[in-house]
Every structure is written in structure tokens, then in C-alpha cells.
Amino acid sequence: MGKTRSAPTLNDVAREAGVSTATVSRCLNSPERVIETTRQRVLQAVESLGYTPNFAARVMAAKRSFTIGAIIPTMDNAIFARGLQAFQDELRERGYTLLVSSSAYDPEAEREQIRTLVARGADGLLLIGHERDPEIYDYLDRHQVPSLVAWSYAPEAKRPSVGFSNASAMRELADSVLAAGHRRVAMISGLTQGNDRALSRVEGVRQALHAAGLGEGALTLIETPYEIDKGAEAFRQLMALDPRPTVVMCGNDVLAAGALREAKGMGIAVPEQVSVTGFDDIELAGIVSPALTTVHVPHREMGRKAARELVAMVEGTSAGQPVCISTHVVARQSLAAPPDPS
């Protein structure tokens, strides 16, 4: 099946509309040079014949495709779900449709998906994080497709971003961990390779330790993919250390949920024997027990603001203003003072 079989051609459309193929081409390529009544006639012919790519119909109806693309690292957990849904809701209110692609944290996949979305006529792209091959940005510039970076705030970066400082956000949480009296700190981080958000969160923890006068040795770090099972596995490894860390700071709530699950399985009481913290404050954080002390990221606000800014860029009313979203620590039950040294 598929549209490969005897799809109607430009000539069919021309015949149906009673115009020349040149006119149809003009409708496709410079609609402004074709009078409205003719455009409508061609548009109808395109529709009635089911001419595909009926991209044509859209191009004629408006020079913009009113389609926005977003490429996120994963659909496999809730990290991006909420912000993306809000991003889409706001786009829809403004007459744009969102098409989402997931790169599975693979730069090569992201590159393909960016090309696909541009090839499909996306008016603008939402990307997660700043770190990627500069060639991709050149490609987007060459095709005049505006792009906005979210989930990260870097006013100094070449691309406008709507997000927050992952380093400062995690630094604030690490400060409260230290304030609770912890000195043997472990961190289960997401893979930092190609993930500037993950790397900044580690830096946030390091900054806090450094400011507290603790040396490099004070931090035990494990990097692992953002999956519940991986968080559980890393937690088990950390609990095998002697001396044990008194707190396990996780790069996000998904890893923390895995750590809590493993703690339960190992019969280790959280927070009495070891404290665990998360990052993101996704719904999961309030449901696990003990409820997670974590960093609240206002995902919906970020998604909506990103949509407004990207649409403004697409419509040429903004060159791309960085927007900073503020996060805060949510204190629940998973962080307490360290146990008395025994």
C-alpha cells in the first residue's frame, strides 16, 4: 500500500484545476504571486485528488506550516512528559501543532530527527540542552528554522534558552544536605556524556562541597542511565562501600525512586540509616515512601513559556529572549540528619 502507488501528479492537479502546471508550481513555491481565486481552485484540486505530499495544500493556505518540532532525549519516563504537554497546550492555543521525536540520548538519532522535522516543514524546533554538534546549528541557520533550547538556562549560549540553572538548583539542595549534617555524600548521576543538564547537577553538588571546605574525596559519584533499575543497582553498590555514604543524592527522581526501592529491598531505613534526594519533583516524588526531598522544577511553566517564545521567534516578533525559570527545594521525608556514627 502506501502512497507510492499511482499517486496523483502535478499534472493531474493542473488538469483538475484547469490551470497550467506552471501555475500549480507557482502556488507551491510563491503563492503570493498567485491570485486568491486561482490558489483556491488549485487548493481544491489538490484536496479532491488527495494529492500528496499535500504539503502543497498547506503551503498554499499559508506560507507557514504551523507545525513545531520538539526533540526530547526520552519518552520512556515522565521527566519531559509534563513540560512537553504544557508546551503543546500553549502551541495549540496559538494555532500550532506539535510533532515530537525522541532521540534516546543518541546524538546521531537527534541529528536525523532534526533533519526529518526540517524536511517535514517544521516552522521551529524545541531542543533539550545546549550540547550538540555546531554543524546542526549551521544546518538550522541555513534552513532558517528558529530553534529554542529548554530544560537549561545559559544566557551566554549562542541559542536562546528557556529553563533553569541545573547547577544552582542542585547546589541549593546540596547545601541543605550539608546543613542536615551530612559529610559522606554519594551521588547517582545520569550519564554526563552529551548531557549538559546532568553535568551541571554534578557541578552543583561539587560547588556546595567545595564551599563547605570538603575536598574532592568527600563525593562518591556513580553515573548511570536515568532508569529506575539503574538507580536501584547504583544504590546497592553505594551501600556496599565502607564507610557507607550517609546520603545518596540522585540526578533525578527516577533514579531516586530506584534507590528507595532497593533500600526497601535491602531493609535499609530511609532516612534513618541513609538519606536519599531526587531532582525534578515529578508526580512520582510525592507518591514513593518516604516521599522524596527533591528540587521542584516548574515543568508546566517552562513548557508554556518555551512555546510562547518559540512562536514569537517563528513569527519574527522576537529574536529569542532567554527566559529563566526558578526552581526550589521541596523538603519531604527522605532527607534527615545522618545516623550517629556507630
Added chain:
Amino acid sequence: MGKTRSAPTLNDVAREAGVSTATVSRCLNSPERVIETTRQRVLQAVESLGYTPNFAARVMAAKRSFTIGAIIPTMDNAIFARGLQAFQDELRERGYTLLVSSSAYDPEAEREQIRTLVARGADGLLLIGHERDPEIYDYLDRHQVPSLVAWSYAPEAKRPSVGFSNASAMRELADSVLAAGHRRVAMISGLTQGNDRALSRVEGVRQALHAAGLGEGALTLIETPYEIDKGAEAFRQLMALDPRPTVVMCGNDVLAAGALREAKGMGIAVPEQVSVTGFDDIELAGIVSPALTTVHVPHREMGRKAARELVAMVEGTSAGQPVCISTHVVARQSLAAPPDPS
């Protein structure tokens, strides 16, 4: 700024490639009628000029766009995440890129998104559930875009589906609920309006009650959106009933997580005072406490099989074979015998 400003035209491409605009049009519309070397020259011109929609380039490179569209009801929780990621992984191995859109359970939004994906040249579409305006199927037929339905198995339906019987799956769980001795059964269902999966799950419960000789009155039903907070709210309402139901069967794990959260808040012990069950067996189900007794849906298997079948349909090697995925009940801690009548 967007691609609206001075985008290169078909004429620019023709000039650059040293061919007539007619030849460029032919490359666009019936590439098989253009000799390879010419196609390549035009393709290069298209690329070097950054001619957009450079859809053209893809159409010339292959008559297929190698893009598959999927429209899911929501991105706001993990229900579809896992299956969709597997769907995409399988597509990628076969050289296709996935573009996802979320309808927020709004039929009108879904219709727009289907049109957008077809207009963007999608080779095929994955849709969730069978229930939608027949006009949409006519539209897809007219544009010769194959579509496959997932998350639901209905061999009798006009569209091929890859999924499971929501009714039988829930019926099996309801049978074990009755086997545990429960007679006052409540259900927190998702909104059944326009959601054939939700409706079938309710039917599954009714079938089990009927087979056990219990009348309509035995089931207290609340319908609410698939959100944790809504599940919590509905659970509170059910606990206010006198007599209380002894078990609360939830339409999915998200609602069940909300019910468990509310039970904890109300100081009601699960399963000692009331049992709670879920559906889907998303990761959440194993993390909440007590861990959820639920229906395991092999989301990854469903996603991969759906991808294989849809690609076969797009490539014309299959007319669309229904594929049935088997589910099973996972017994954890949230279901037990009802408390002794006091």
C-alpha cells in the same frame, strides 16, 4: 525569523541545477520518470540552496518519506511512554523516524494532528484505540496512508490492531478480586467517552460480577480523567460511602497510585481495610507501597510488534494483520481478602 523570508523558489533550484522548472517539478512528482544523474543534480541544488520545503529532497531521494506518525491521547504520564519508545526503537532499526503528537484525549485535536502528519508526508500512522469519526478513516484512505490501531485488539474492526483485549484483561483481574472474597466492588475508571479501552475495562469488571451472580448494584463506578489527583479524589468519595466498598479497582495504575496516596493520607490501611488494584503495570506499580496488584501489559512487545506490522503495511508487504498481545495479572500486596464485617 522562520522560512517565510525570501525562501528559494523552484525557479532558483532549476537555475542552480541547470534544468527546466518542469524537470524539477517532475523530480518532485514522478521521480521515476527522471534519470538518476539529473535527479542527483536537482537534489544537490535543493540541498545547497536550502530549498524548503526540502521535502523535495526526500521525495527525490525516495518516494517514501520514511516518517511514521503516532498520535497518542496523552504525554502527561507514563501510560504510553514505554510502548511508544519501543515502537520508535523498532522503527529506527528499520530506517524510519517517528513523529509523535498528543491529542490530550480531544477528538478534534486528534483530527488536526492526523491531517498535519499526513500533510507532513507521514508514510503511515499509529493510532490508539478504534473509536473515532469514520470520516477520519475515509481521509486516510483517500490519501492512501496506512494506519494501525494499538493498545486495543479488535479483530472484527475495520482497522488492523496490535494490542490486547482490555475487557478480558480486566475480567481476569476482577475474577481474582472476587476469588479473594470481595462482594462490594468499586471501580475508578478513566473517562469512557471516546475511550474504547476504558469502556472495555469497565465491561470486563461487569462481566466478572455478572458471572459471579452479582447484580448491577454490586458495582459502584466513578469515571474521572487518568490523573493521580483525580484517583485520590475519587478514592476519598468512595470511602465516604456506607457501606464502604471493600475493594477499589482502578482503570489504570496512575489512578491507583492516587488512591493509595489518599488512603495513606486518610489513615486507611491497604489492603487490610480496603484493597486497591491497577492496570498496565507501569514502573510506578512496583514502587508504590503497598506494591500494586495489577494487569501486566507488555508495552515494549506491543510497541515493537506494532512497528513491524505498520512498516510492513507501508512497504506493501502486509495488508494489516491483527496481532494479539497477551496480558496477565501480577499479584503484589495491594489486594487481599476483605476485612471481616464489623
